[in-house]
Amino acid sequence: MTNSPLRLLVHGASGRMGGALLRLVTALPELQLVAAVSRDGVAGGAVGLPAARMDEAPDFDVAIDFSLPEAFPGVLALCRSRGTALVCGTTGLSDAQRDSLDSAAAHIPVLWASNFSLGVAVMDMLLRHAAPLLPRWTAAMVETHHVHKKDAPSGTAITLAQAWQGAGGTAAEITSVREGEVVGEHRLRLSGPGEWLEVAHGAVDRDIFARGALAMAARLQAQPPGRYAIADLLALSACPSR
Secondary structure, eight states: OOOOOEEEEEESTTSHHHHHHHHHGGGOTTEEEEEEEOTTSOOOGGGTOOOOOGGGOOOOSEEEEOSOTTTHHHHHHHHHHHTOEEEEOOOOOOHHHHHHHHHHTTTSEEEEOSOOOHHHHHHHHHHHHHGGGSTTOEEEEEEEEOTTOOOSSOHHHHHHHHHHHHTTOOOEEEEEEEOTTOOEEEEEEEEETTEEEEEEEEEOOTHHHHHHHHHHHHHHTTSOSEEEOHHHHHHHHHSTTO
């Protein structure tokens, strides 16, 4: 007997990421899209779903939120009241909103990330393992993105540098390049006496972020209440006995 698919709610469905989620979820038998919610309540028509407001959401098992900070409290409150998991990629959250994620994690499984690339998550894990093995090695990162990206350095570059430094590595120098239509590239060179090591990741398709969020939604729903990172769920899937 096969398991029933997990019922998915997409919040922020009218945005770029929301649209990618609606398009890609149709190829995943383990997930069933049951609601697509946006600020004006009109979303999901392209996949044959009725319009939905937050208070009209049908039963669901896990929500994915890529919206705006002002819309975030609504979906968090909905998940907490329904006892359902939340995967959140909304950026620009205030300190109070980040604290509310911690508070909700006492009751439901919660995952927030600024980047849902599975490759970036593994790069983060590699740097955390490498830092204590390479004491006093210097670190220099070059991050490259398209000319339309306003922030520099990127949030991902900062997160990766913090992963290295937080595990005992030296402070990383970050150089930002904005050129063409590059989706995203991060190269961190670690230099020691007489040798160097480079860890790099390149994104060539923006759909990787939606694919990562969908993969995390399928994993997160099965976890007990708590605050999770992508690396946590990848480690759990690699060690199912844990």
